[in-house]
Amino acid sequence: MGTFLSKKFLDLHAYTPGEQPQDMAYTKLNTNESPFAPSPLVEEKVREEAGRLNLYCDPECRLLRQRAASLYGVAAANILPVNGSDELLYFAFMAFGDAEHPVAYPDISYGFYSVYAAVNQIPSHVIPLREDFSLDYRDYCGLHENIVIANPNAPTGILLPVWQIEEIVRSNPHNVVLIDEAYIDFGGQSCVPLIHKYDNLLVAQTFSKSRSLAGARLGFGIASSQLVGDLSTIKYSVDPYHVNRMTQAAGIAAMDTDAYYKDNCRSIMENRAYTTRRLEEMGFCVLPSSANFIFARHPRMSGEALYLRLKEKAILVRHFKTARIADFVRITIGTKEQMDILLQAVSQLLDDSDGQ
């Protein structure tokens, strides 16, 4: 650390993003991106917008908000566009947490929650998932703390039904419940309609996973106009022009070509079922996933060995050296061709280790 860093950050452990290697071509199944390019209309609109980069973008993102409001069935006042949903998480931790208002989240979940709590000096209340990595919603009912839950969860892929989310939101009326729906488009049911009934529910959505825009950075906070107002205050205090021109145009074009992305999600779900079945035939335990990744472990090969040997074969998956999940690897679901490359490599690794 440098000599000038504020003392309040001395113990900060930053988030570690998945590898984005530039050295060679990998079959990249490590950061849950879409294997599909954005729709042609997105490319066209981004190119047009590039010619206007000399001008600041609309800080209110009016067109984008209107379009998103009709997609999600809410009013424009219920939507805050953000520079990737990570930014929404950051704004929410900043807006609603402090030393007297801890935040509760599961022990196995998205790594950023603990980092955002730490950077904002908010105490974390970490609640263990069950042995099988499912979440017992009753652990969160009547907690009287702010809560953040990814649904489906990451990196497990396990989905909670909407009625359980509703119980959590209903029983914590004086606290904010943030539901991170980064992976909701791969077979889950969104809890967005509940924002009309509960003013303490904040839903995070992203165009990074199901809508092929990870590199553009676009997400949305969806909530009561009161919560959106508080989050806007933070946004205008930090960076009013956070969602750039090209990204605003890309987001609108993506929503105008919704059918294309729905088709892509359908093929990801088919490839997920196919990959799960094939891995199970090879002896893997695969957690039931409602996301565009699966979390799997093999009784005869550690998560780290699998990760390292696949990397030697130019296939990247994600491994976490975290207690409880160190035996697993998280595999992003890509195209059928990518999955066949993975399955073939895994099968060969298992054969090789048999022969030793």
Ligand SMILES: *Cc1c(COP(=O)(O)O)cnc(C)c1O
């Ligand atoms: C990928 C991911 C995000 C962040 O996505 P952005 O690219 O910042 O929109 C948020 N939450 C979870 C659980 C994720 O996996």
